[in-house]
Amino acid sequence: MHIAVFLTTLMLLSTLPVHNQTDSLSKGTSPSYVPANLQSYKLYLDSPNETVNGDGMITTKEPSGSHEEASAVGGLDFRSAEMFNDLWIYGQGSSNDQIELKVYLKFEGPDGSTADLTMVLESDNDEISSETLELDDPCESGGLIGQGGDCSWTPSEVFFSISSDGFKVEKGSQIKLSIDASVTCQTGGQGGIGGGGDGCELTIAYGDVEQTPGTSHLELKANALSDSSVKVHRPGMLWTEPEVTEWEPYQWVENRDIEFTIDVRSAFGRDDIQRVELDLTKPSGTNSASSDFPKLFEDDDLRLDNNGLVGNFTWTYPEGIAPGQYNLTLQVTDVQGHVLTYSHMGLQFVDHGIDLSLPVGTSDTLLYAPGQQSSVDFQIRHTGAQGNPVNVVMEVPPNTFPSSWSDPLWDRPEGYELSDGGAFAKPILTIETPEADLSDAPELLEVFARAYAENENGLSVEVAVERILLDMEEVGVYANPRVSLYEDEAHQKQIADSERPEAFDSSLSHYIDSEENGVYFMDVYNAGFDTDTFRIELDIIEDGWRYNVFDNTTGTSLFDAETGEYVTPDIASHEILTMKVEVTPPSSRDDADITMINGEIYSRGDSDRKAEFFFTVHRTFGILAEVFADSDGGDLGTIGPISPTDSATFDIRITDSTDEIGERRWMIVNPARLDENTEVNPAYAAWNFEITDSNGSNAIVATLGANQTFEIEMNVQINGQIEAGNHTIYLRIKEEVVDDDEELRYFDLPLIIKIEEIVTPNNIIVQQKTSTSAFLPSQTKSIEYLVKNNNNIPLDIVITASAPSGWDVKMKTNNVQIGANFVILTVPAFSQDEFTMDFTSPESIRTGEELTVEFEVTPMDEEVPYPLEFKQEERFKFATTCDGFFNCVSSQVLNPSTPTIGLYFGLALVLFIAIYRKGAQSTSGMAVWEEELDPIDSEEEEKSLDIPPPIETEDDFDDDLELIEELEDL
Numbered sequence: 001m002h003i004a005v006f007l008t009t010l011m012l013l014s015t016l017p018v019h020n021q022t023d024s025l026s027k028g029t030s031p032s033y034v035p036a037n038l039q040s041y042k043l044y045l046d047s048p049n050e051t052v053n054g055d056g057m058i059t060t061k062e063p064s065g066s067h068e069e070a071s072a073v074g075g076l077d078f079r080s081a082e083m084f085n086d087l088w089i090y091g092q093g094s095s096n097d098q099i100e101l102k103v104y105l106k107f108e109g110p111d112g113s114t115a116d117l118t119m120v121l122e123s124d125n126d127e128i129s130s131e132t133l134e135l136d137d138p139c140e141s142g143g144l145i146g147q148g149g150d151c152s153w154t155p156s157e158v159f160f161s162i163s164s165d166g167f168k169v170e171k172g173s174q175i176k177l178s179i180d181a182s183v184t185c186q187t188g189g190q191g192g193i194g195g196g197g198d199g200c201e202l203t204i205a206y207g208d209v210e211q212t213p214g215t216s217h218l219e220l221k222a223n224a225l226s227d228s229s230v231k232v233h234r235p236g237m238l239w240t241e242p243e244v245t246e247w248e249p250y251q252w253v254e255n256r257d258i259e260f261t262i263d264v265r266s267a268f269g270r271d272d273i274q275r276v277e278l279d280l281t282k283p284s285g286t287n288s289a290s291s292d293f294p295k296l297f298e299d300d301d302l303r304l305d306n307n308g309l310v311g312n313f314t315w316t317y318p319e320g321i322a323p324g325q326y327n328l329t330l331q332v333t334d335v336q337g338h339v340l341t342y343s344h345m346g347l348q349f350v351d352h353g354i355d356l357s358l359p360v361g362t363s364d365t366l367l368y369a370p371g372q373q374s375s376v377d378f379q380i381r382h383t384g385a386q387g388n389p390v391n392v393v394m395e396v397p398p399n400t401f402p403s404s405w406s407d408p409l410w411d412r413p414e415g416y417e418l419s420d421g422g423a424f425a426k427p428i429l430t431i432e433t434p435e436a437d438l439s440d441a442p443e444l445l446e447v448f449a450r451a452y453a454e455n456e457n458g459l460s461v462e463v464a465v466e467r468i469l470l471d472m473e474e475v476g477v478y479a480n481p482r483v484s485l486y487e488d489e490a491h492q493k494q495i496a497d498s499e500r501p502e503a504f505d506s507s508l509s510h511y512i513d514s515e516e517n518g519v520y521f522m523d524v525y526n527a528g529f530d531t532d533t534f535r536i537e538l539d540i541i542e543d544g545w546r547y548n549v550f551d552n553t554t555g556t557s558l559f560d561a562e563t564g565e566y567v568t569p570d571i572a573s574h575e576i577l578t579m580k581v582e583v584t585p586p587s588s589r590d591d592a593d594i595t596m597i598n599g600e601i602y603s604r605g606d607s608d609r610k611a612e613f614f615f616t617v618h619r620t621f622g623i624l625a626e627v628f629a630d631s632d633g634g635d636l637g638t639i640g641p642i643s644p645t646d647s648a649t650f651d652i653r654i655t656d657s658t659d660e661i662g663e664r665r666w667m668i669v670n671p672a673r674l675d676e677n678t679e680v681n682p683a684y685a686a687w688n689f690e691i692t693d694s695n696g697s698n699a700i701v702a703t704l705g706a707n708q709t710f711e712i713e714m715n716v717q718i719n720g721q722i723e724a725g726n727h728t729i730y731l732r733i734k735e736e737v738v739d740d741d742e743e744l745r746y747f748d749l750p751l752i753i754k755i756e757e758i759v760t761p762n763n764i765i766v767q768q769k770t771s772t773s774a775f776l777p778s779q780t781k782s783i784e785y786l787v788k789n790n791n792n793i794p795l796d797i798v799i800t801a802s803a804p805s806g807w808d809v810k811m812k813t814n815n816v817q818i819g820a821n822f823v824i825l826t827v828p829a830f831s832q833d834e835f836t837m838d839f840t841s842p843e844s845i846r847t848g849e850e851l852t853v854e855f856e857v858t859p860m861d862e863e864v865p866y867p868l869e870f871k872q873e874e875r876f877k878f879a880t881t882c883d884g885f886f887n888c889v890s891s892q893v894l895n896p897s898t899p900t901i902g903l904y905f906g907l908a909l910v911l912f913i914a915i916y917r918k919g920a921q922s923t924s925g926m927a928v929w930e931e932e933l934d935p936i937d938s939e940e941e942e943k944s945l946d947i948p949p950p951i952e953t954e955d956d957f958d959d960d961l962e963l964i965e966e967l968e969d970l
Helices: 682-686 887-896 896-931 937-945 954-969
Strands: 037-044 056-059 067-073 076-080 087-090 098-109 114-123 126-135 156-159 168-169 175-187 190-194 200-207 219-224 230-235 257-262 275-279 295-299 302-305 308-314 324-334 339-342 348-349 355-357 363-367 373-377 379-384 390-395 414-420 428-432 446-452 458-472 482-486 494-496 509-513 518-525 534-540 546-551 565-567 576-584 594-605 609-622 621-628 638-642 647-656 664-669 686-691 701-704 709-717 723-733 746-755 763-770 780-789 795-802 808-812 821-829 831-840 852-860 872-879
Touching: 067 348, 076 219, 098 114, 098 126, 114 168, 126 156, 175 200, 200 664, 230 324, 230 821, 257 275, 257 324, 257 576, 275 308, 295 308, 348 355, 355 446, 355 458, 379 390, 379 414, 390 458, 482 609, 494 609, 509 518, 534 546, 621 723, 638 647, 647 664, 647 746, 701 709, 723 808, 763 852, 763 872, 780 795, 780 821, 795 808, 808 821, 821 831
Parallel strands: 037 200, 056 076, 363 458, 509 609, 638 746
Antiparallel strands: 037 056, 037 219, 067 200, 076 175, 087 168, 087 219, 098 156, 098 200, 098 219, 114 126, 114 175, 175 190, 230 257, 257 308, 275 295, 275 324, 302 308, 324 339, 324 348, 355 379, 373 428, 390 414, 390 446, 446 458, 482 494, 482 518, 518 576, 534 565, 534 594, 546 576, 594 609, 621 647, 647 709, 664 701, 664 723, 686 709, 723 746, 763 780, 780 831, 795 821, 795 852, 808 831, 852 872
16 A cells, blocks of 8 residues: 655755865865765655745754644645755665655545545756555544554655756755645445545644654755865955965964864755864874864854854964874764765975064164165064075065165175074165165065075075065155154053144043143154154143153153253154153142143254144043043034034033042032133023933032042033034033132033034025115115124125116225125124115116116125025115206106106197097088078078077087096096
8 A cells, every 4th residue: 555645845055066185285276175975864844934834844853742734635835945055956776866755644534435645846846756646545533444443644655756867956945845635535335526525534744743753754865065165264364365275384473373264054054054073184194283173163153144154263373383284174964964074175384484574663664865874674584394494595676776776785695594493584684875866766675585495406496485565765864753642651542643633632631630740651753864852842822831751761851951941862763762741730720720732842953843743631629520421423522513403412420539538519510500601602501401310310419439420411402593613611510518718629521512504595684774765867875785694604695786777886895995796795603794885876767767776695605606596686676756847857858757658649649639520520510501501592691690609519528528538547
C-alpha cells in the first residue's frame, strides 16, 4: 500500500565555484575555497511562522514537541523561507535524481472508499516534479486498517524524479510543496466524490508527529554553506580590498596585527548555522599557530550583514614567529551536523623583510632654505627571520633635484648591514641647496630602502624594497612660530591654537578662583629653518590682571630683567618648548571679572614673524555656574541662530567651589531683573526667563556645601522686537547673606543667544511727513519722507522716484547733496531714516489736475538686491492750481485740460445748432405770410389791413429752453 502525502519548501543559498588550495598567496589574490561537496539534508515539514506564508513551513530544524495535522482535501501548501543565496538542489542515489518525501498520513472512511493524493515540488512557482498516490484501503475508527480497526499515523514514501543536474532555487525564492487530495467515499452501497463525505477524510501529520518516532520531511542533497569565506587584512581595511597574506616575523608591534574577517552564509538563513571555527596551523600542519587558535566564534562575535553572518578576529602574532607557510581553515557546522571546511590559501611568514620609517617625533616634511643645508633621519629595521642577514642600500632616485643642487649624500652610501631579524639602523640624508631661486624644487622627496641577501648560489639579490615619501617645503631662515595652549600639563584639554583659531571658542570662559592663579601650558614650535628664540607678550584687555611665564622643565621664570620682556631659551628648528603660564586675577572688586587675553609670540631672529592666539579668563568667588546641556547642538552656552519668536533652554550646573565648612545659600537672579543685562539692551527686560529645578519647581535659591552642585533649567522666551545677531545675557548667582565686613560673593554666567536674520516682503514703510498744497507752474517744493525698517537687520534701501513728464525730481538725504531721482539709505533694524524730495512743476500745467509720483523701494543684500518679491511700490498724489484770473484762463487756453476741450467743443456745437434753427424758422414764417396775403386786394390791404406785432410760436420757446439747458450742462 502506498499512502502519499507531502509538503515541503526550501531556502537554500547558491554554491559558488571554488579554487583548489595553493601553497602561497600573493598580495591582492582572492580567497580560495574547497569544492562545494554535497551534503545530505532533511527538510522538515513544520508549523508555519510569521515569516512564511502557507499552511506549513519547510525548515532544516527538526521539529520538537508540537504535533500538527491538517486535511489534504482542498489542498495544503508548505513553503520554505526565502533563500538568502542561490541554492542548487540534487537528488539522492547514484544518479542524484531522486528526492524522497516521507510523509505521515491517515485515510479514514468506509470500506471501499478511495483517494488520490497529488504532490507537487516547486522552485518558487516553477514545477520541478509531481507524483500521485492512489489510496484504496481506508481505516475506520474502532477496527484495524481496512477492517474497521483503529486508525493511526502511517508513513508513506514518495520519490520525486528530477534531473541529475539538479535544479536551482534562486536568491529570494522559496521551495514549495503542494499536497492536494480528492476522496471518493463509499456510503450505503453508493459512492460519492468529495472531501470528507459521510466520514471520509485524508489527513496529513507534520511537526513532531505524535505517537511516532518520525517526522514528515524531504531528503535531498545540497551545499547550503558553500558561499562562506574568510579573508586576511590589516586592521581597518575593507572586505573588498586585496588581502595581505605575506607577513614579517620582526615587524614593529603596531604592525603585527592580523585581522581575519569571516563571512558565513547559509541559503537557509542565520538559524541554520550552529558553530563557526577558525584555525591557523603551523607549517608542520600538526599544531595551531598559537593558543589563540582554533578561534570559536560565539553568537556575540557575529553580526548579521547583507544576509550573512560576519565576524572579525584580530590576532597579534608574536615577535620572531617561525617563517613558513601557515594554513588557514574555516569550519562551519549547521543544525543538522554538517561540517563544511573551507581552506584559505594561508599566510606566509617571510625570511627577509625591511621596514622604512621616520624616528618618533620626526616631521614628515623636509624643510629647506636658500643656501642652507638640510638633513633628515630615517629608521630601517630588519623584519625578516633570524639567521638571514641583509645589506640595506638607501637611494634617492636620479634627477630628483634640479641640476643646480648638490647631489644628496647618505652617511653610509655603501649600505647598512643588518645581521638578524629585529636589527635596525638610522640612515642620515643631507641635502645642500644653492643660494638662488628655489621655485623649481620638487614638492615630494621619494626615498627607497633596498635590501640585498645571498641566494643559494652565493649571489647578492634584492629580497625586499620599501619606499617612503616626504613633503618638501621651502621656509625662511626664520618663520612664524606655532603656538598651542592647554589647560592641563598632559595636553588633553587644548583651548587655543595659533594655526587653527576657528577650532576654539576664544570667548569661552576659563575659571580662576579669586584667591588662586590660573595655570596654563603653552607649546611654542619653531617652524623656521634655524634655531631661534621668541619674545612672549600677553595683552590683557581689562585692568588688574597679571601674568608670569616659566620654563615648564626647569621652573625658571622667562622674564628678562634687562629688556623687561619674557623671552624663551633657544628652540631648535622643528622643536617644541613647553612653558607654564600663570594668570593672576585682580584683587579689586571694581575690576572686570571676565577678560580676553591676546597672546603674541615674536621671533627674535625676525620680528615680523609672529603667532597670535586668544582665550578668555573668568574670576570666580567660591561659586560658579556652567552650562552642561542646551537646546542647540553647537557650542555649550551658545544657542542659535533661532527665530525671534522661538525659545531657548539651558541646563546649568551651579557649584560651590569653596572649601568652607557648612552650607551657604546662593540666590539665583532672574536675568530680566539684572541691570547688567537691561542697561545693554532694555528689550531683555521683556523676555520671559523661567528657571526651574530638577523637580520642575521654581528655582530661587541653591543651598550648597563645599564642592556640592545644584542643577537648574532656564527656559528663555524671546519677546518683542529684537535685532538679529549675538545677544549675551548674564545669569547671576550671588550670596544671599554676607557679613557686613565681607564683600558679596557672586558669579555671572554669560549665555549667548543668536537671533537669525529675517527680512520679510512689504516690511519697509515709506510715509510723507510734509503736507503740501497744490502746485503752481514752475514751483519747487521740498517734501520730507520717513522710511521705517521693520526688519531685524540693518538694510541698505534704494528708493527710486518716477514722476510725470515735465516734472523734475531730486532726492537727497541732506542739504549739501545735489540730488538725483534716487536715494540710498542705510536704516538700522527697527529704526527709521528720512530723505527729502525736491519736486518742481513745469512752466505750463493744467489747473486742478491730480498727478502721481511712484517710489520703487528696493532692499539690498549687501550689493545685491533681494528677490523681486521684496520690491515695494509706493504712490503719492499731488494737485495743480493757478494764481490770478488771467493765469487761470491762459492756462486753460494754452494748455487746456480734457474737460476744458470738451467745454469748447460743446459751446461750438450749441452755437451751431442755435444759428441753424433760427435761420430755418425765419424762412418758414415768410412763406406762410405771403400765402395769406395773395387773395386780398392790394388797395384794401393798404386801407384796412392792420398788421399785428410778431408772435413767437411754442416751438420757438421750447428751442430756447433747450439751448439754455445745454449751456448749463456745459
